[in-house]
Amino acid sequence: MTPTGSLLIATDLRKAYGPTTALDGAEFSIHPGEVVAVMGPSGSGKSTLLHCLAGIVPPDSGSIIYNGREMATMSDTERSALRRSEFGFVFQFGQLVPxxxxxxxxxxxxxxxxxxxxxxxxxxxxxxQRLEVDDLARKRPGEISGGQGQRVAVSRALVTSPRVLFADEPTGALDSLNGERVMELLTEAARSTNAAVVLVTHEARVAAYSDREIVVRDGKSRDMERVV
Amino acid sequence: MSSPVVRQWYRDLAMGVRFTFTGGREGWVRAVLTAVGVGLGVALLLLTTAIPSALDTRGARGEARMDVGTVSADEYPKPTDKSLVVADTDTEYQYREIRGRLLQPEGANAPLPPGLREFPAPGEMVVSPALAELLKSDEGKLLRDRLPYVTVGHIGEAGLIGSHELAYFAGAEGLAERIDGSVVARIEKFGPAVEDPEEPMEPVLVLLTLVVFVVLLMPVAVFIATAVRFGGERRDRRLAALRLVGSDSRMTRRIAAGEALAGAVLGLVFGTVFFLIGREIVGSVEVFDVSVFPSYLNPSPVLALLVALAVPAAAVAVTLFALRGVVIEPLGVVRTARPARRRLWWRLLLPLAGLALLYPMIGQGSENGDFNEYAVISGVVLLLFGITALLPWVVEAFVARLGSGAVSWQLAVRRLQLSSGSAARMVNGIAVAVAGAIALQMLFSGVSGRFTESTGLDTTRAQMELALPQGLSASGTGEKLKQAKGAKAVAAMSSATVAGTAKDPEDVAEIVIGDCAALREFAKIPSCRDGDVFLMGQPDDPATLKLSTPNHTVYFDPSYAGEEPGAEVAWKLPGEVTKVTERADTLRPFGEGLMATPGALPAKAKTDAYMYSTVFVRTDPSVPDALDEVRNAAVAIDPLIRTWEWATTRRVDQFTTIQTGLLVGAAAVFVLIGTSLLVSQLEQLRERKKLLSALVAFGTRRRTLGLSVLWQTAIPITLGLIIALTFGVALGAVLLKMTATPVAIDWPNVLAMTGIGAAVVLVVTALSMPPLIRLMRPEGLRTE
Amino acid sequence: MSIGHTLLGLLESGPRHGYDLKRAFDEKFGHDRPLHYGQVYSTMSRLLKNGLVEVDGIEAGGGPERKRYAITEAGITDVQRWLATPEKPEPYLQSTLYTKVVLALLTDRNAADILDSQRSEHLRMMRILTDRKRKGDLADQLICDHALFHLEADLRWLELTTARLGKLAEAVAK
Structure with a gap:
């Protein structure tokens, strides 16, 4: 991990939902323009890590520093504003307003x-247009295919030119071909705007679009560059 | 059951019923939700069907205890061993009416009034439970002074017409000498002297009653229809799964209907329970001075059976109708079949048909003709049902034209555009309720002129009027009352008739007797001394003219052939009879006649025995409970003094009852509708949980989402209320025309009704905010 | 798969005779293909020559099978290096990886690290292939995809094994 020059750094994150521990001392950092895959088995806490990093869910303890600012000190309103202007989101389901x-x-x-x-x-x-779905502009989400919907969602995540793009299983509901296309377009677009991408996935072929991966197991993260 | 089609139906419905109860927690929750909704509706229906019988029972009880006034003063002239002397001492305390009776049995077989086991001895009284409580409480302090009797027992239910009625029976002595047939009477049995033929209700009142029923029941019907659709979208998913395992589209629909049926039947059970609970509650409260005993509320068996059959049948019909536009695909997706553009013509047909039914009856109210009950009911139902038919079209047409605005607005408008139907459904109930209420309100204020009699009393001049029993001196009582706490000024007067001859007179004239101050309350009198006599007005009645000539001799209490001889008191008028004119604001309009000060009369004529005396009281506004203080003073002088508080208008009792029923019913309906609104609102929110969380994740302000929910309700509600206003006013106008009353819109009331409707929606939106905020928590994003 | 490294690894727990080595190898790794004695001796002599093992003693009676081998310091370092170096991601790698994991467990080394570094290596390869695919023509894409799918399968196996390390350790310790 190279904290210097990092856009988003998290250290020793802990978060429990009731009796279930979702994060147990996770670490994370990302540079501008970097695509980092967060991998791990389901239930390992990768989505929680993403939610914490994005300021959607406050961690129980630990620090998250975005652009030099500690997120814990921000109010909910400030974090919302941050999400609106600096972050972009792509989820697996339920994100397009029908x-x-x-x-x-x-x-x-x-x-x-x-x-x-x-x-x-x-x-x-x-x-x-960049995500090749401009012809669907006037259609409603119910009238387009899953792959198209996901590309629309990616367009939406990128439309504010965010500095960090959070993608949680963005291809989870798609077949290989569609999934790859979405990943290609997503990473290309992110690189062109120098956006950092936090990519939560359990699929290796999706993770292969990243520059670096970390693995979350039992709430602990493992930066693979530091292994060996 | 042999036909395969019937068997198939039976099988599918049964399967749906099974699904409801074996579908795990979710199935139960849905069933219970539906059942509670249907149950509330059923309970209200049952209560409504019980109202006629309740009114009958109440009426019968009231009739069975009739006493004073059923016989004339000379019906039973002599006491017998089965006679009873009763005095009507009804009074009012803190604006609540108290039924009072003094009883003096004259023999061992004197009739006991209903609800009494034995006669109270003089100085004792038997009271209703409510009165007992009032007397015990702090509030009853003044009343304890008015009823100086020892409570020795409670009146049984048979003697009361309501659980909260205030009533007492007190034992008394010396009543027999005061029998006059109007306040004190001798009777030998309780109840009407002769069985009254049922007095037919006035057609306009019949119309009002019908409309009240329809207007109250329509929203209940709409509510039940909404209730069986609670949890509909989740059910659709289950149905999709059924399609996957091979049930065909029609089977699936029937299974869905079976689920609704189960909910409705469960609702009937709930409803019965709610009704029984409600009955007890109704028995324990008093609304607008009306209380009933729970035992009065027995729904007529036919109506109850009708409810028991109609509700489940309606549940099945509504479900099948609702699924009409839904294509249930096996693959877990329920796609609303692209709805055919809503067509206007048949929707307009309903209200027009309603109007057509009502139109021929226009103007019949004036001819006292009968309104065809069926036509009235169908007409009103069609008109109101027209709202539920028109509203979806209007909402669709309207939102389709809405432009964009802020994000919250856009979200709301788009959602409405996509599902205008469910939005319209949500407000149907409230629109029908408001329209009905407006129509009724108009009808009421329109015809209230016919049922509200102006008393012609000027409440600025006096606040109370006391009628003295015969024999009580007007001036003496006036003096005593003047000393009473709460009385500021009194005017005592007596009236009598004078005749031209002592026996079998042909000419009679009215005479008013009072001191100068009292007489000045009736006429403009420039100068007055005791002993003066006046002639008020410009009489054109020859008798009055003749009898008011100065020095003429007239007679008080003349004798008539065949009757007991009168006192035949001769009175020679003084040499001067001053002409005076009546005051415009006289305490009692006589128009014309003689007026005399006490000093002008012969001593014998002043005995008051054949005079009717009245004391007018101006109360002291600075004294709290001034009215009750004066009443107490009056009762202390003589319990037979009757008091009235002056009011500017007086309404016909039946009319008041209908209006009371309407108010109570409307309140219940609005609560019911609000509940259903809230339930469907919450359900919609829960279904969008994930989407809401996603929106919050990418930084949507909570305010934006909250506003969008508000718009989503406010737009259809506004439309609904506009339509309700239009239809309500139209229906009100037609009904007024039917009663041949000039159409006038009572805007404050109309707007108040609309406002109540809007308030219900606001309250519902406010109540759905906390769950919305909870749903917007990011935890909703968790899928694992 | 490197038989030499495997035998070296087995020696780490203590000196063994040649036939002991064969038996231990067959038991742990040779389920479907037992080693020939000749393979054992030729391997051991190569290791001997490279100074990775030494002869610890010879039983009376002579004959090659009577030699007892022990691992040298150089041998231990060699095993360590071999275990730590991720295999070049290629198809049909499992048996080598499996051997490495078992050996690591036998010698109390961190097996999870081995798996993680392997998955990292796999992903690195996949990134290269993904990148090549992105820039290449359809033929390139199809060829790369073939490789990618196989690598992905390996990677899944790696993940699965990671998840089951505890159980495997129990089985090996028996």
Whole structure:
């Protein structure tokens, strides 16, 4: 781990949900422009690690420093604002608002930041073009395939040009071909904007799109560059 | 059961019923939710069906205890061993009515009033449980002074018309001498002298009752229809699984109907329990001065049976109807079949048909014609049902045109666009309730003129009026009352008639007797001394003109052939009879007639025995409970003094009862509708848990989501209320026309009803905020 | 699979005769293919020549099978290096990996580290292939995909083995 120059550093994270320990001293760091895969068996705590890193869930203890600022000292409102403007998210399920059209979905984070509808949708369309789903702009999520939906979700995650993109099993529901396409587009787009990508996956072929991987086991993380 | 089709239906429905009870926790929760909803509706239905019998029982009890007023004063002139003298001493305490009776049995076989086991001895009384409680409490302090009797027992249920009725029977002596037929009477049995033929209700009242029932029951029906759909989306997923294992589309629908049936039947059980509980509660409360005994509330068997059959049948029908637009695919997905654009024409047909049914009856109210009950009910039902048909179309058409705004707005509008149907369903109940309430409100305020009699009393001039029993001196009583705490000023007057001859007179005239101060309350009198006589007004009645000539001799209490001879007191009018004019704000409008000060009359004429005396009291606003203080003073003088508080209007009793029922019912309906709104709101939120968490994850402000939920409710509700307003006013206007009453919209009341509807929605939204905030917690993202 | 390293590893727990070595190898690793004696002796003589083992003693009676071998310091270092070096990711690697894991468990080395460094190596290979695939034509893509799928299978095996290390340790200790 090379904390100097890191954008996001977490040390000794602990988090329990009731009696279940999800994180037990996990460490993490990521540089701008880096794609880090978080791997591990299901239930190992990788999603919790992502939620903590993204400031969605506060850890029970440990520190998370984003861009030089300790997240624990931020209010919920500040963390929300951070998520809106600096972070992007792609999940496996349930992320597209079914009643909004695709372009409206993609434009949503911009609109939450106060961008006018017209401008937001223009930017959104640009990103959809990059992810090759611009032709679906006026359709609703219910009318498109899973792979297309995931690309729309990636466009939405990138539309604010986030500095960190959090992806939790982004290809979990997709077949190999679609999954790869989504990963290719996602990493390409992230690299082009120098965004860091935290990629939670249990699939090696998805993790192969990363620069580096860490493995989470029983709530402990293991940085694979330090092994041996 | 031999036909294969019937067997198939039976099998599928039974399977659905089984699913409800074996479907694990989720199945149970759904079933219980539905059952509670249906149960509330059923309980309300049962209560409603019990109201007629309750009113009948109440009426019968009231009739069985009738006493004073059933016989004339000379019906039983002599005491017998089975006669009883009863005095009506009804009074009012802190604006609550108290039924009071003094009893003096004259023989061993005197009839006992219902609810009494033996007569109270003089100085003792038997009281209703509610009165006993009031007397014991601090509130009853003043009342204890008014009823100076020892409580020796309680009146049984048979003697009361409500669980909270205030009543007492007190033993008395010396009543026989005071029998007058109106306050004190001798009777030999309780109950009406002759069986009254049932007095037919006035057609307008019938109309009102019908409309009240329909208007109250419609939202209940809508509510039941909503309740059987609780948890619908989760059920759809289960149905999809059924399709996967090979049940065909029609079987699946029937299985779903079976589930609804199970919920509805369970709801009937719940409803019965709720009803029994509700009955006890109803027995223990008093609403708007009306209380009933639980035992009164027995639903008529036919109506109860109808409820028991109609509710499950409706549950099945509603489910099948609701699934009409849903394609249940085997692969776990339930896709709402792209709904055909809602068509307007048949939706308009319903209210138009309703209008068409009501139209022929326009104007019949004035001719006292009968309203066809079936046409009224169908017409009103169709009109109100038209709302539930029109609302989805209006919501769809409206939201389709809505532009974009803030994110919260956009989220709400888009959601409404995608599922305008469920949004409309959510507000159907409240819209129908509001429309009905508005129509009724209009009808009530419109016709209330016909049922509210103006008393013509000017409450700024006096606040109380006391009628003295015959024989009690007006001036003496007036003096005593003037000393009473709470009395500021009194005016005592007596009235009598004078006749031209002592025997079998042809000419009679009215005369009012009082001191100068009292007379000045009725007429403008420039100068007055005791001994003066006046003629008020410009009489054109020849008798009055003749009898008011100065120095003319007239007679008090003349004798008539065939009757007991009168006192025949002769009175020669003084040499001067001053003409005066009546005050515009006179305490009692006589119009014309003689007025005399006591000094002008012969001593014998002042005995008051044949005069009707009244004392008017102006109360002291600075004294708390002034009215009750004066009443206490009056009772202390003579328990037979009757008191009234002056009011500007007086309503016909039946009318008051209907209006009371409406208020109570409307309150219950609004609570019911609010509950169903809340349940479906929470359900929708729970179903979107994951999405909400994802939205929060990428930084959506809670305020934005909260607002979007508010918009999501507010838009359809606003539309619903606008339609409700339109339909309510239209229906109200038609009903007013039917009763031939000029149509006037009582805006404050109309808006109040709309406001209550809106308030219900706001409260529901507010109540759904805490769960929404809980659902938005990031924990919702966890999938493992 | 390196028989030499395996035999060396077996010697770490103490000097053994040639036939002892064969028996121990067959028991732990030779389920489907027992070693020939000749293989054992030729391997041991190579190791002897390289100074990784030494003859600890010879039983009376002579004959090659009577030699007792012991591992030298150089031998221990060699085993250590071999275990720590991830195998070049290629198909049909399991038997080597399995041997390494068992040996590590036998010699009280950290087996999880071996597996983790191997998975890291696999991922590194997969990254290279993924990158090549991204830049290559369809033929490249298909060839790379073939390799990727096999590597992925290995990787899954690695993960599974990691998850079952505890049980394996118990089995080996018996």
């Amino acid at each position: 009643e909004l059209t695709c372009v409206e979905n993609v434009a949503l984070p911009l609109r939450l930041n106060g961008t006018s509808r017209k401008e937001a949708e223009k930017t959104a369309l640009g990103w959809m």
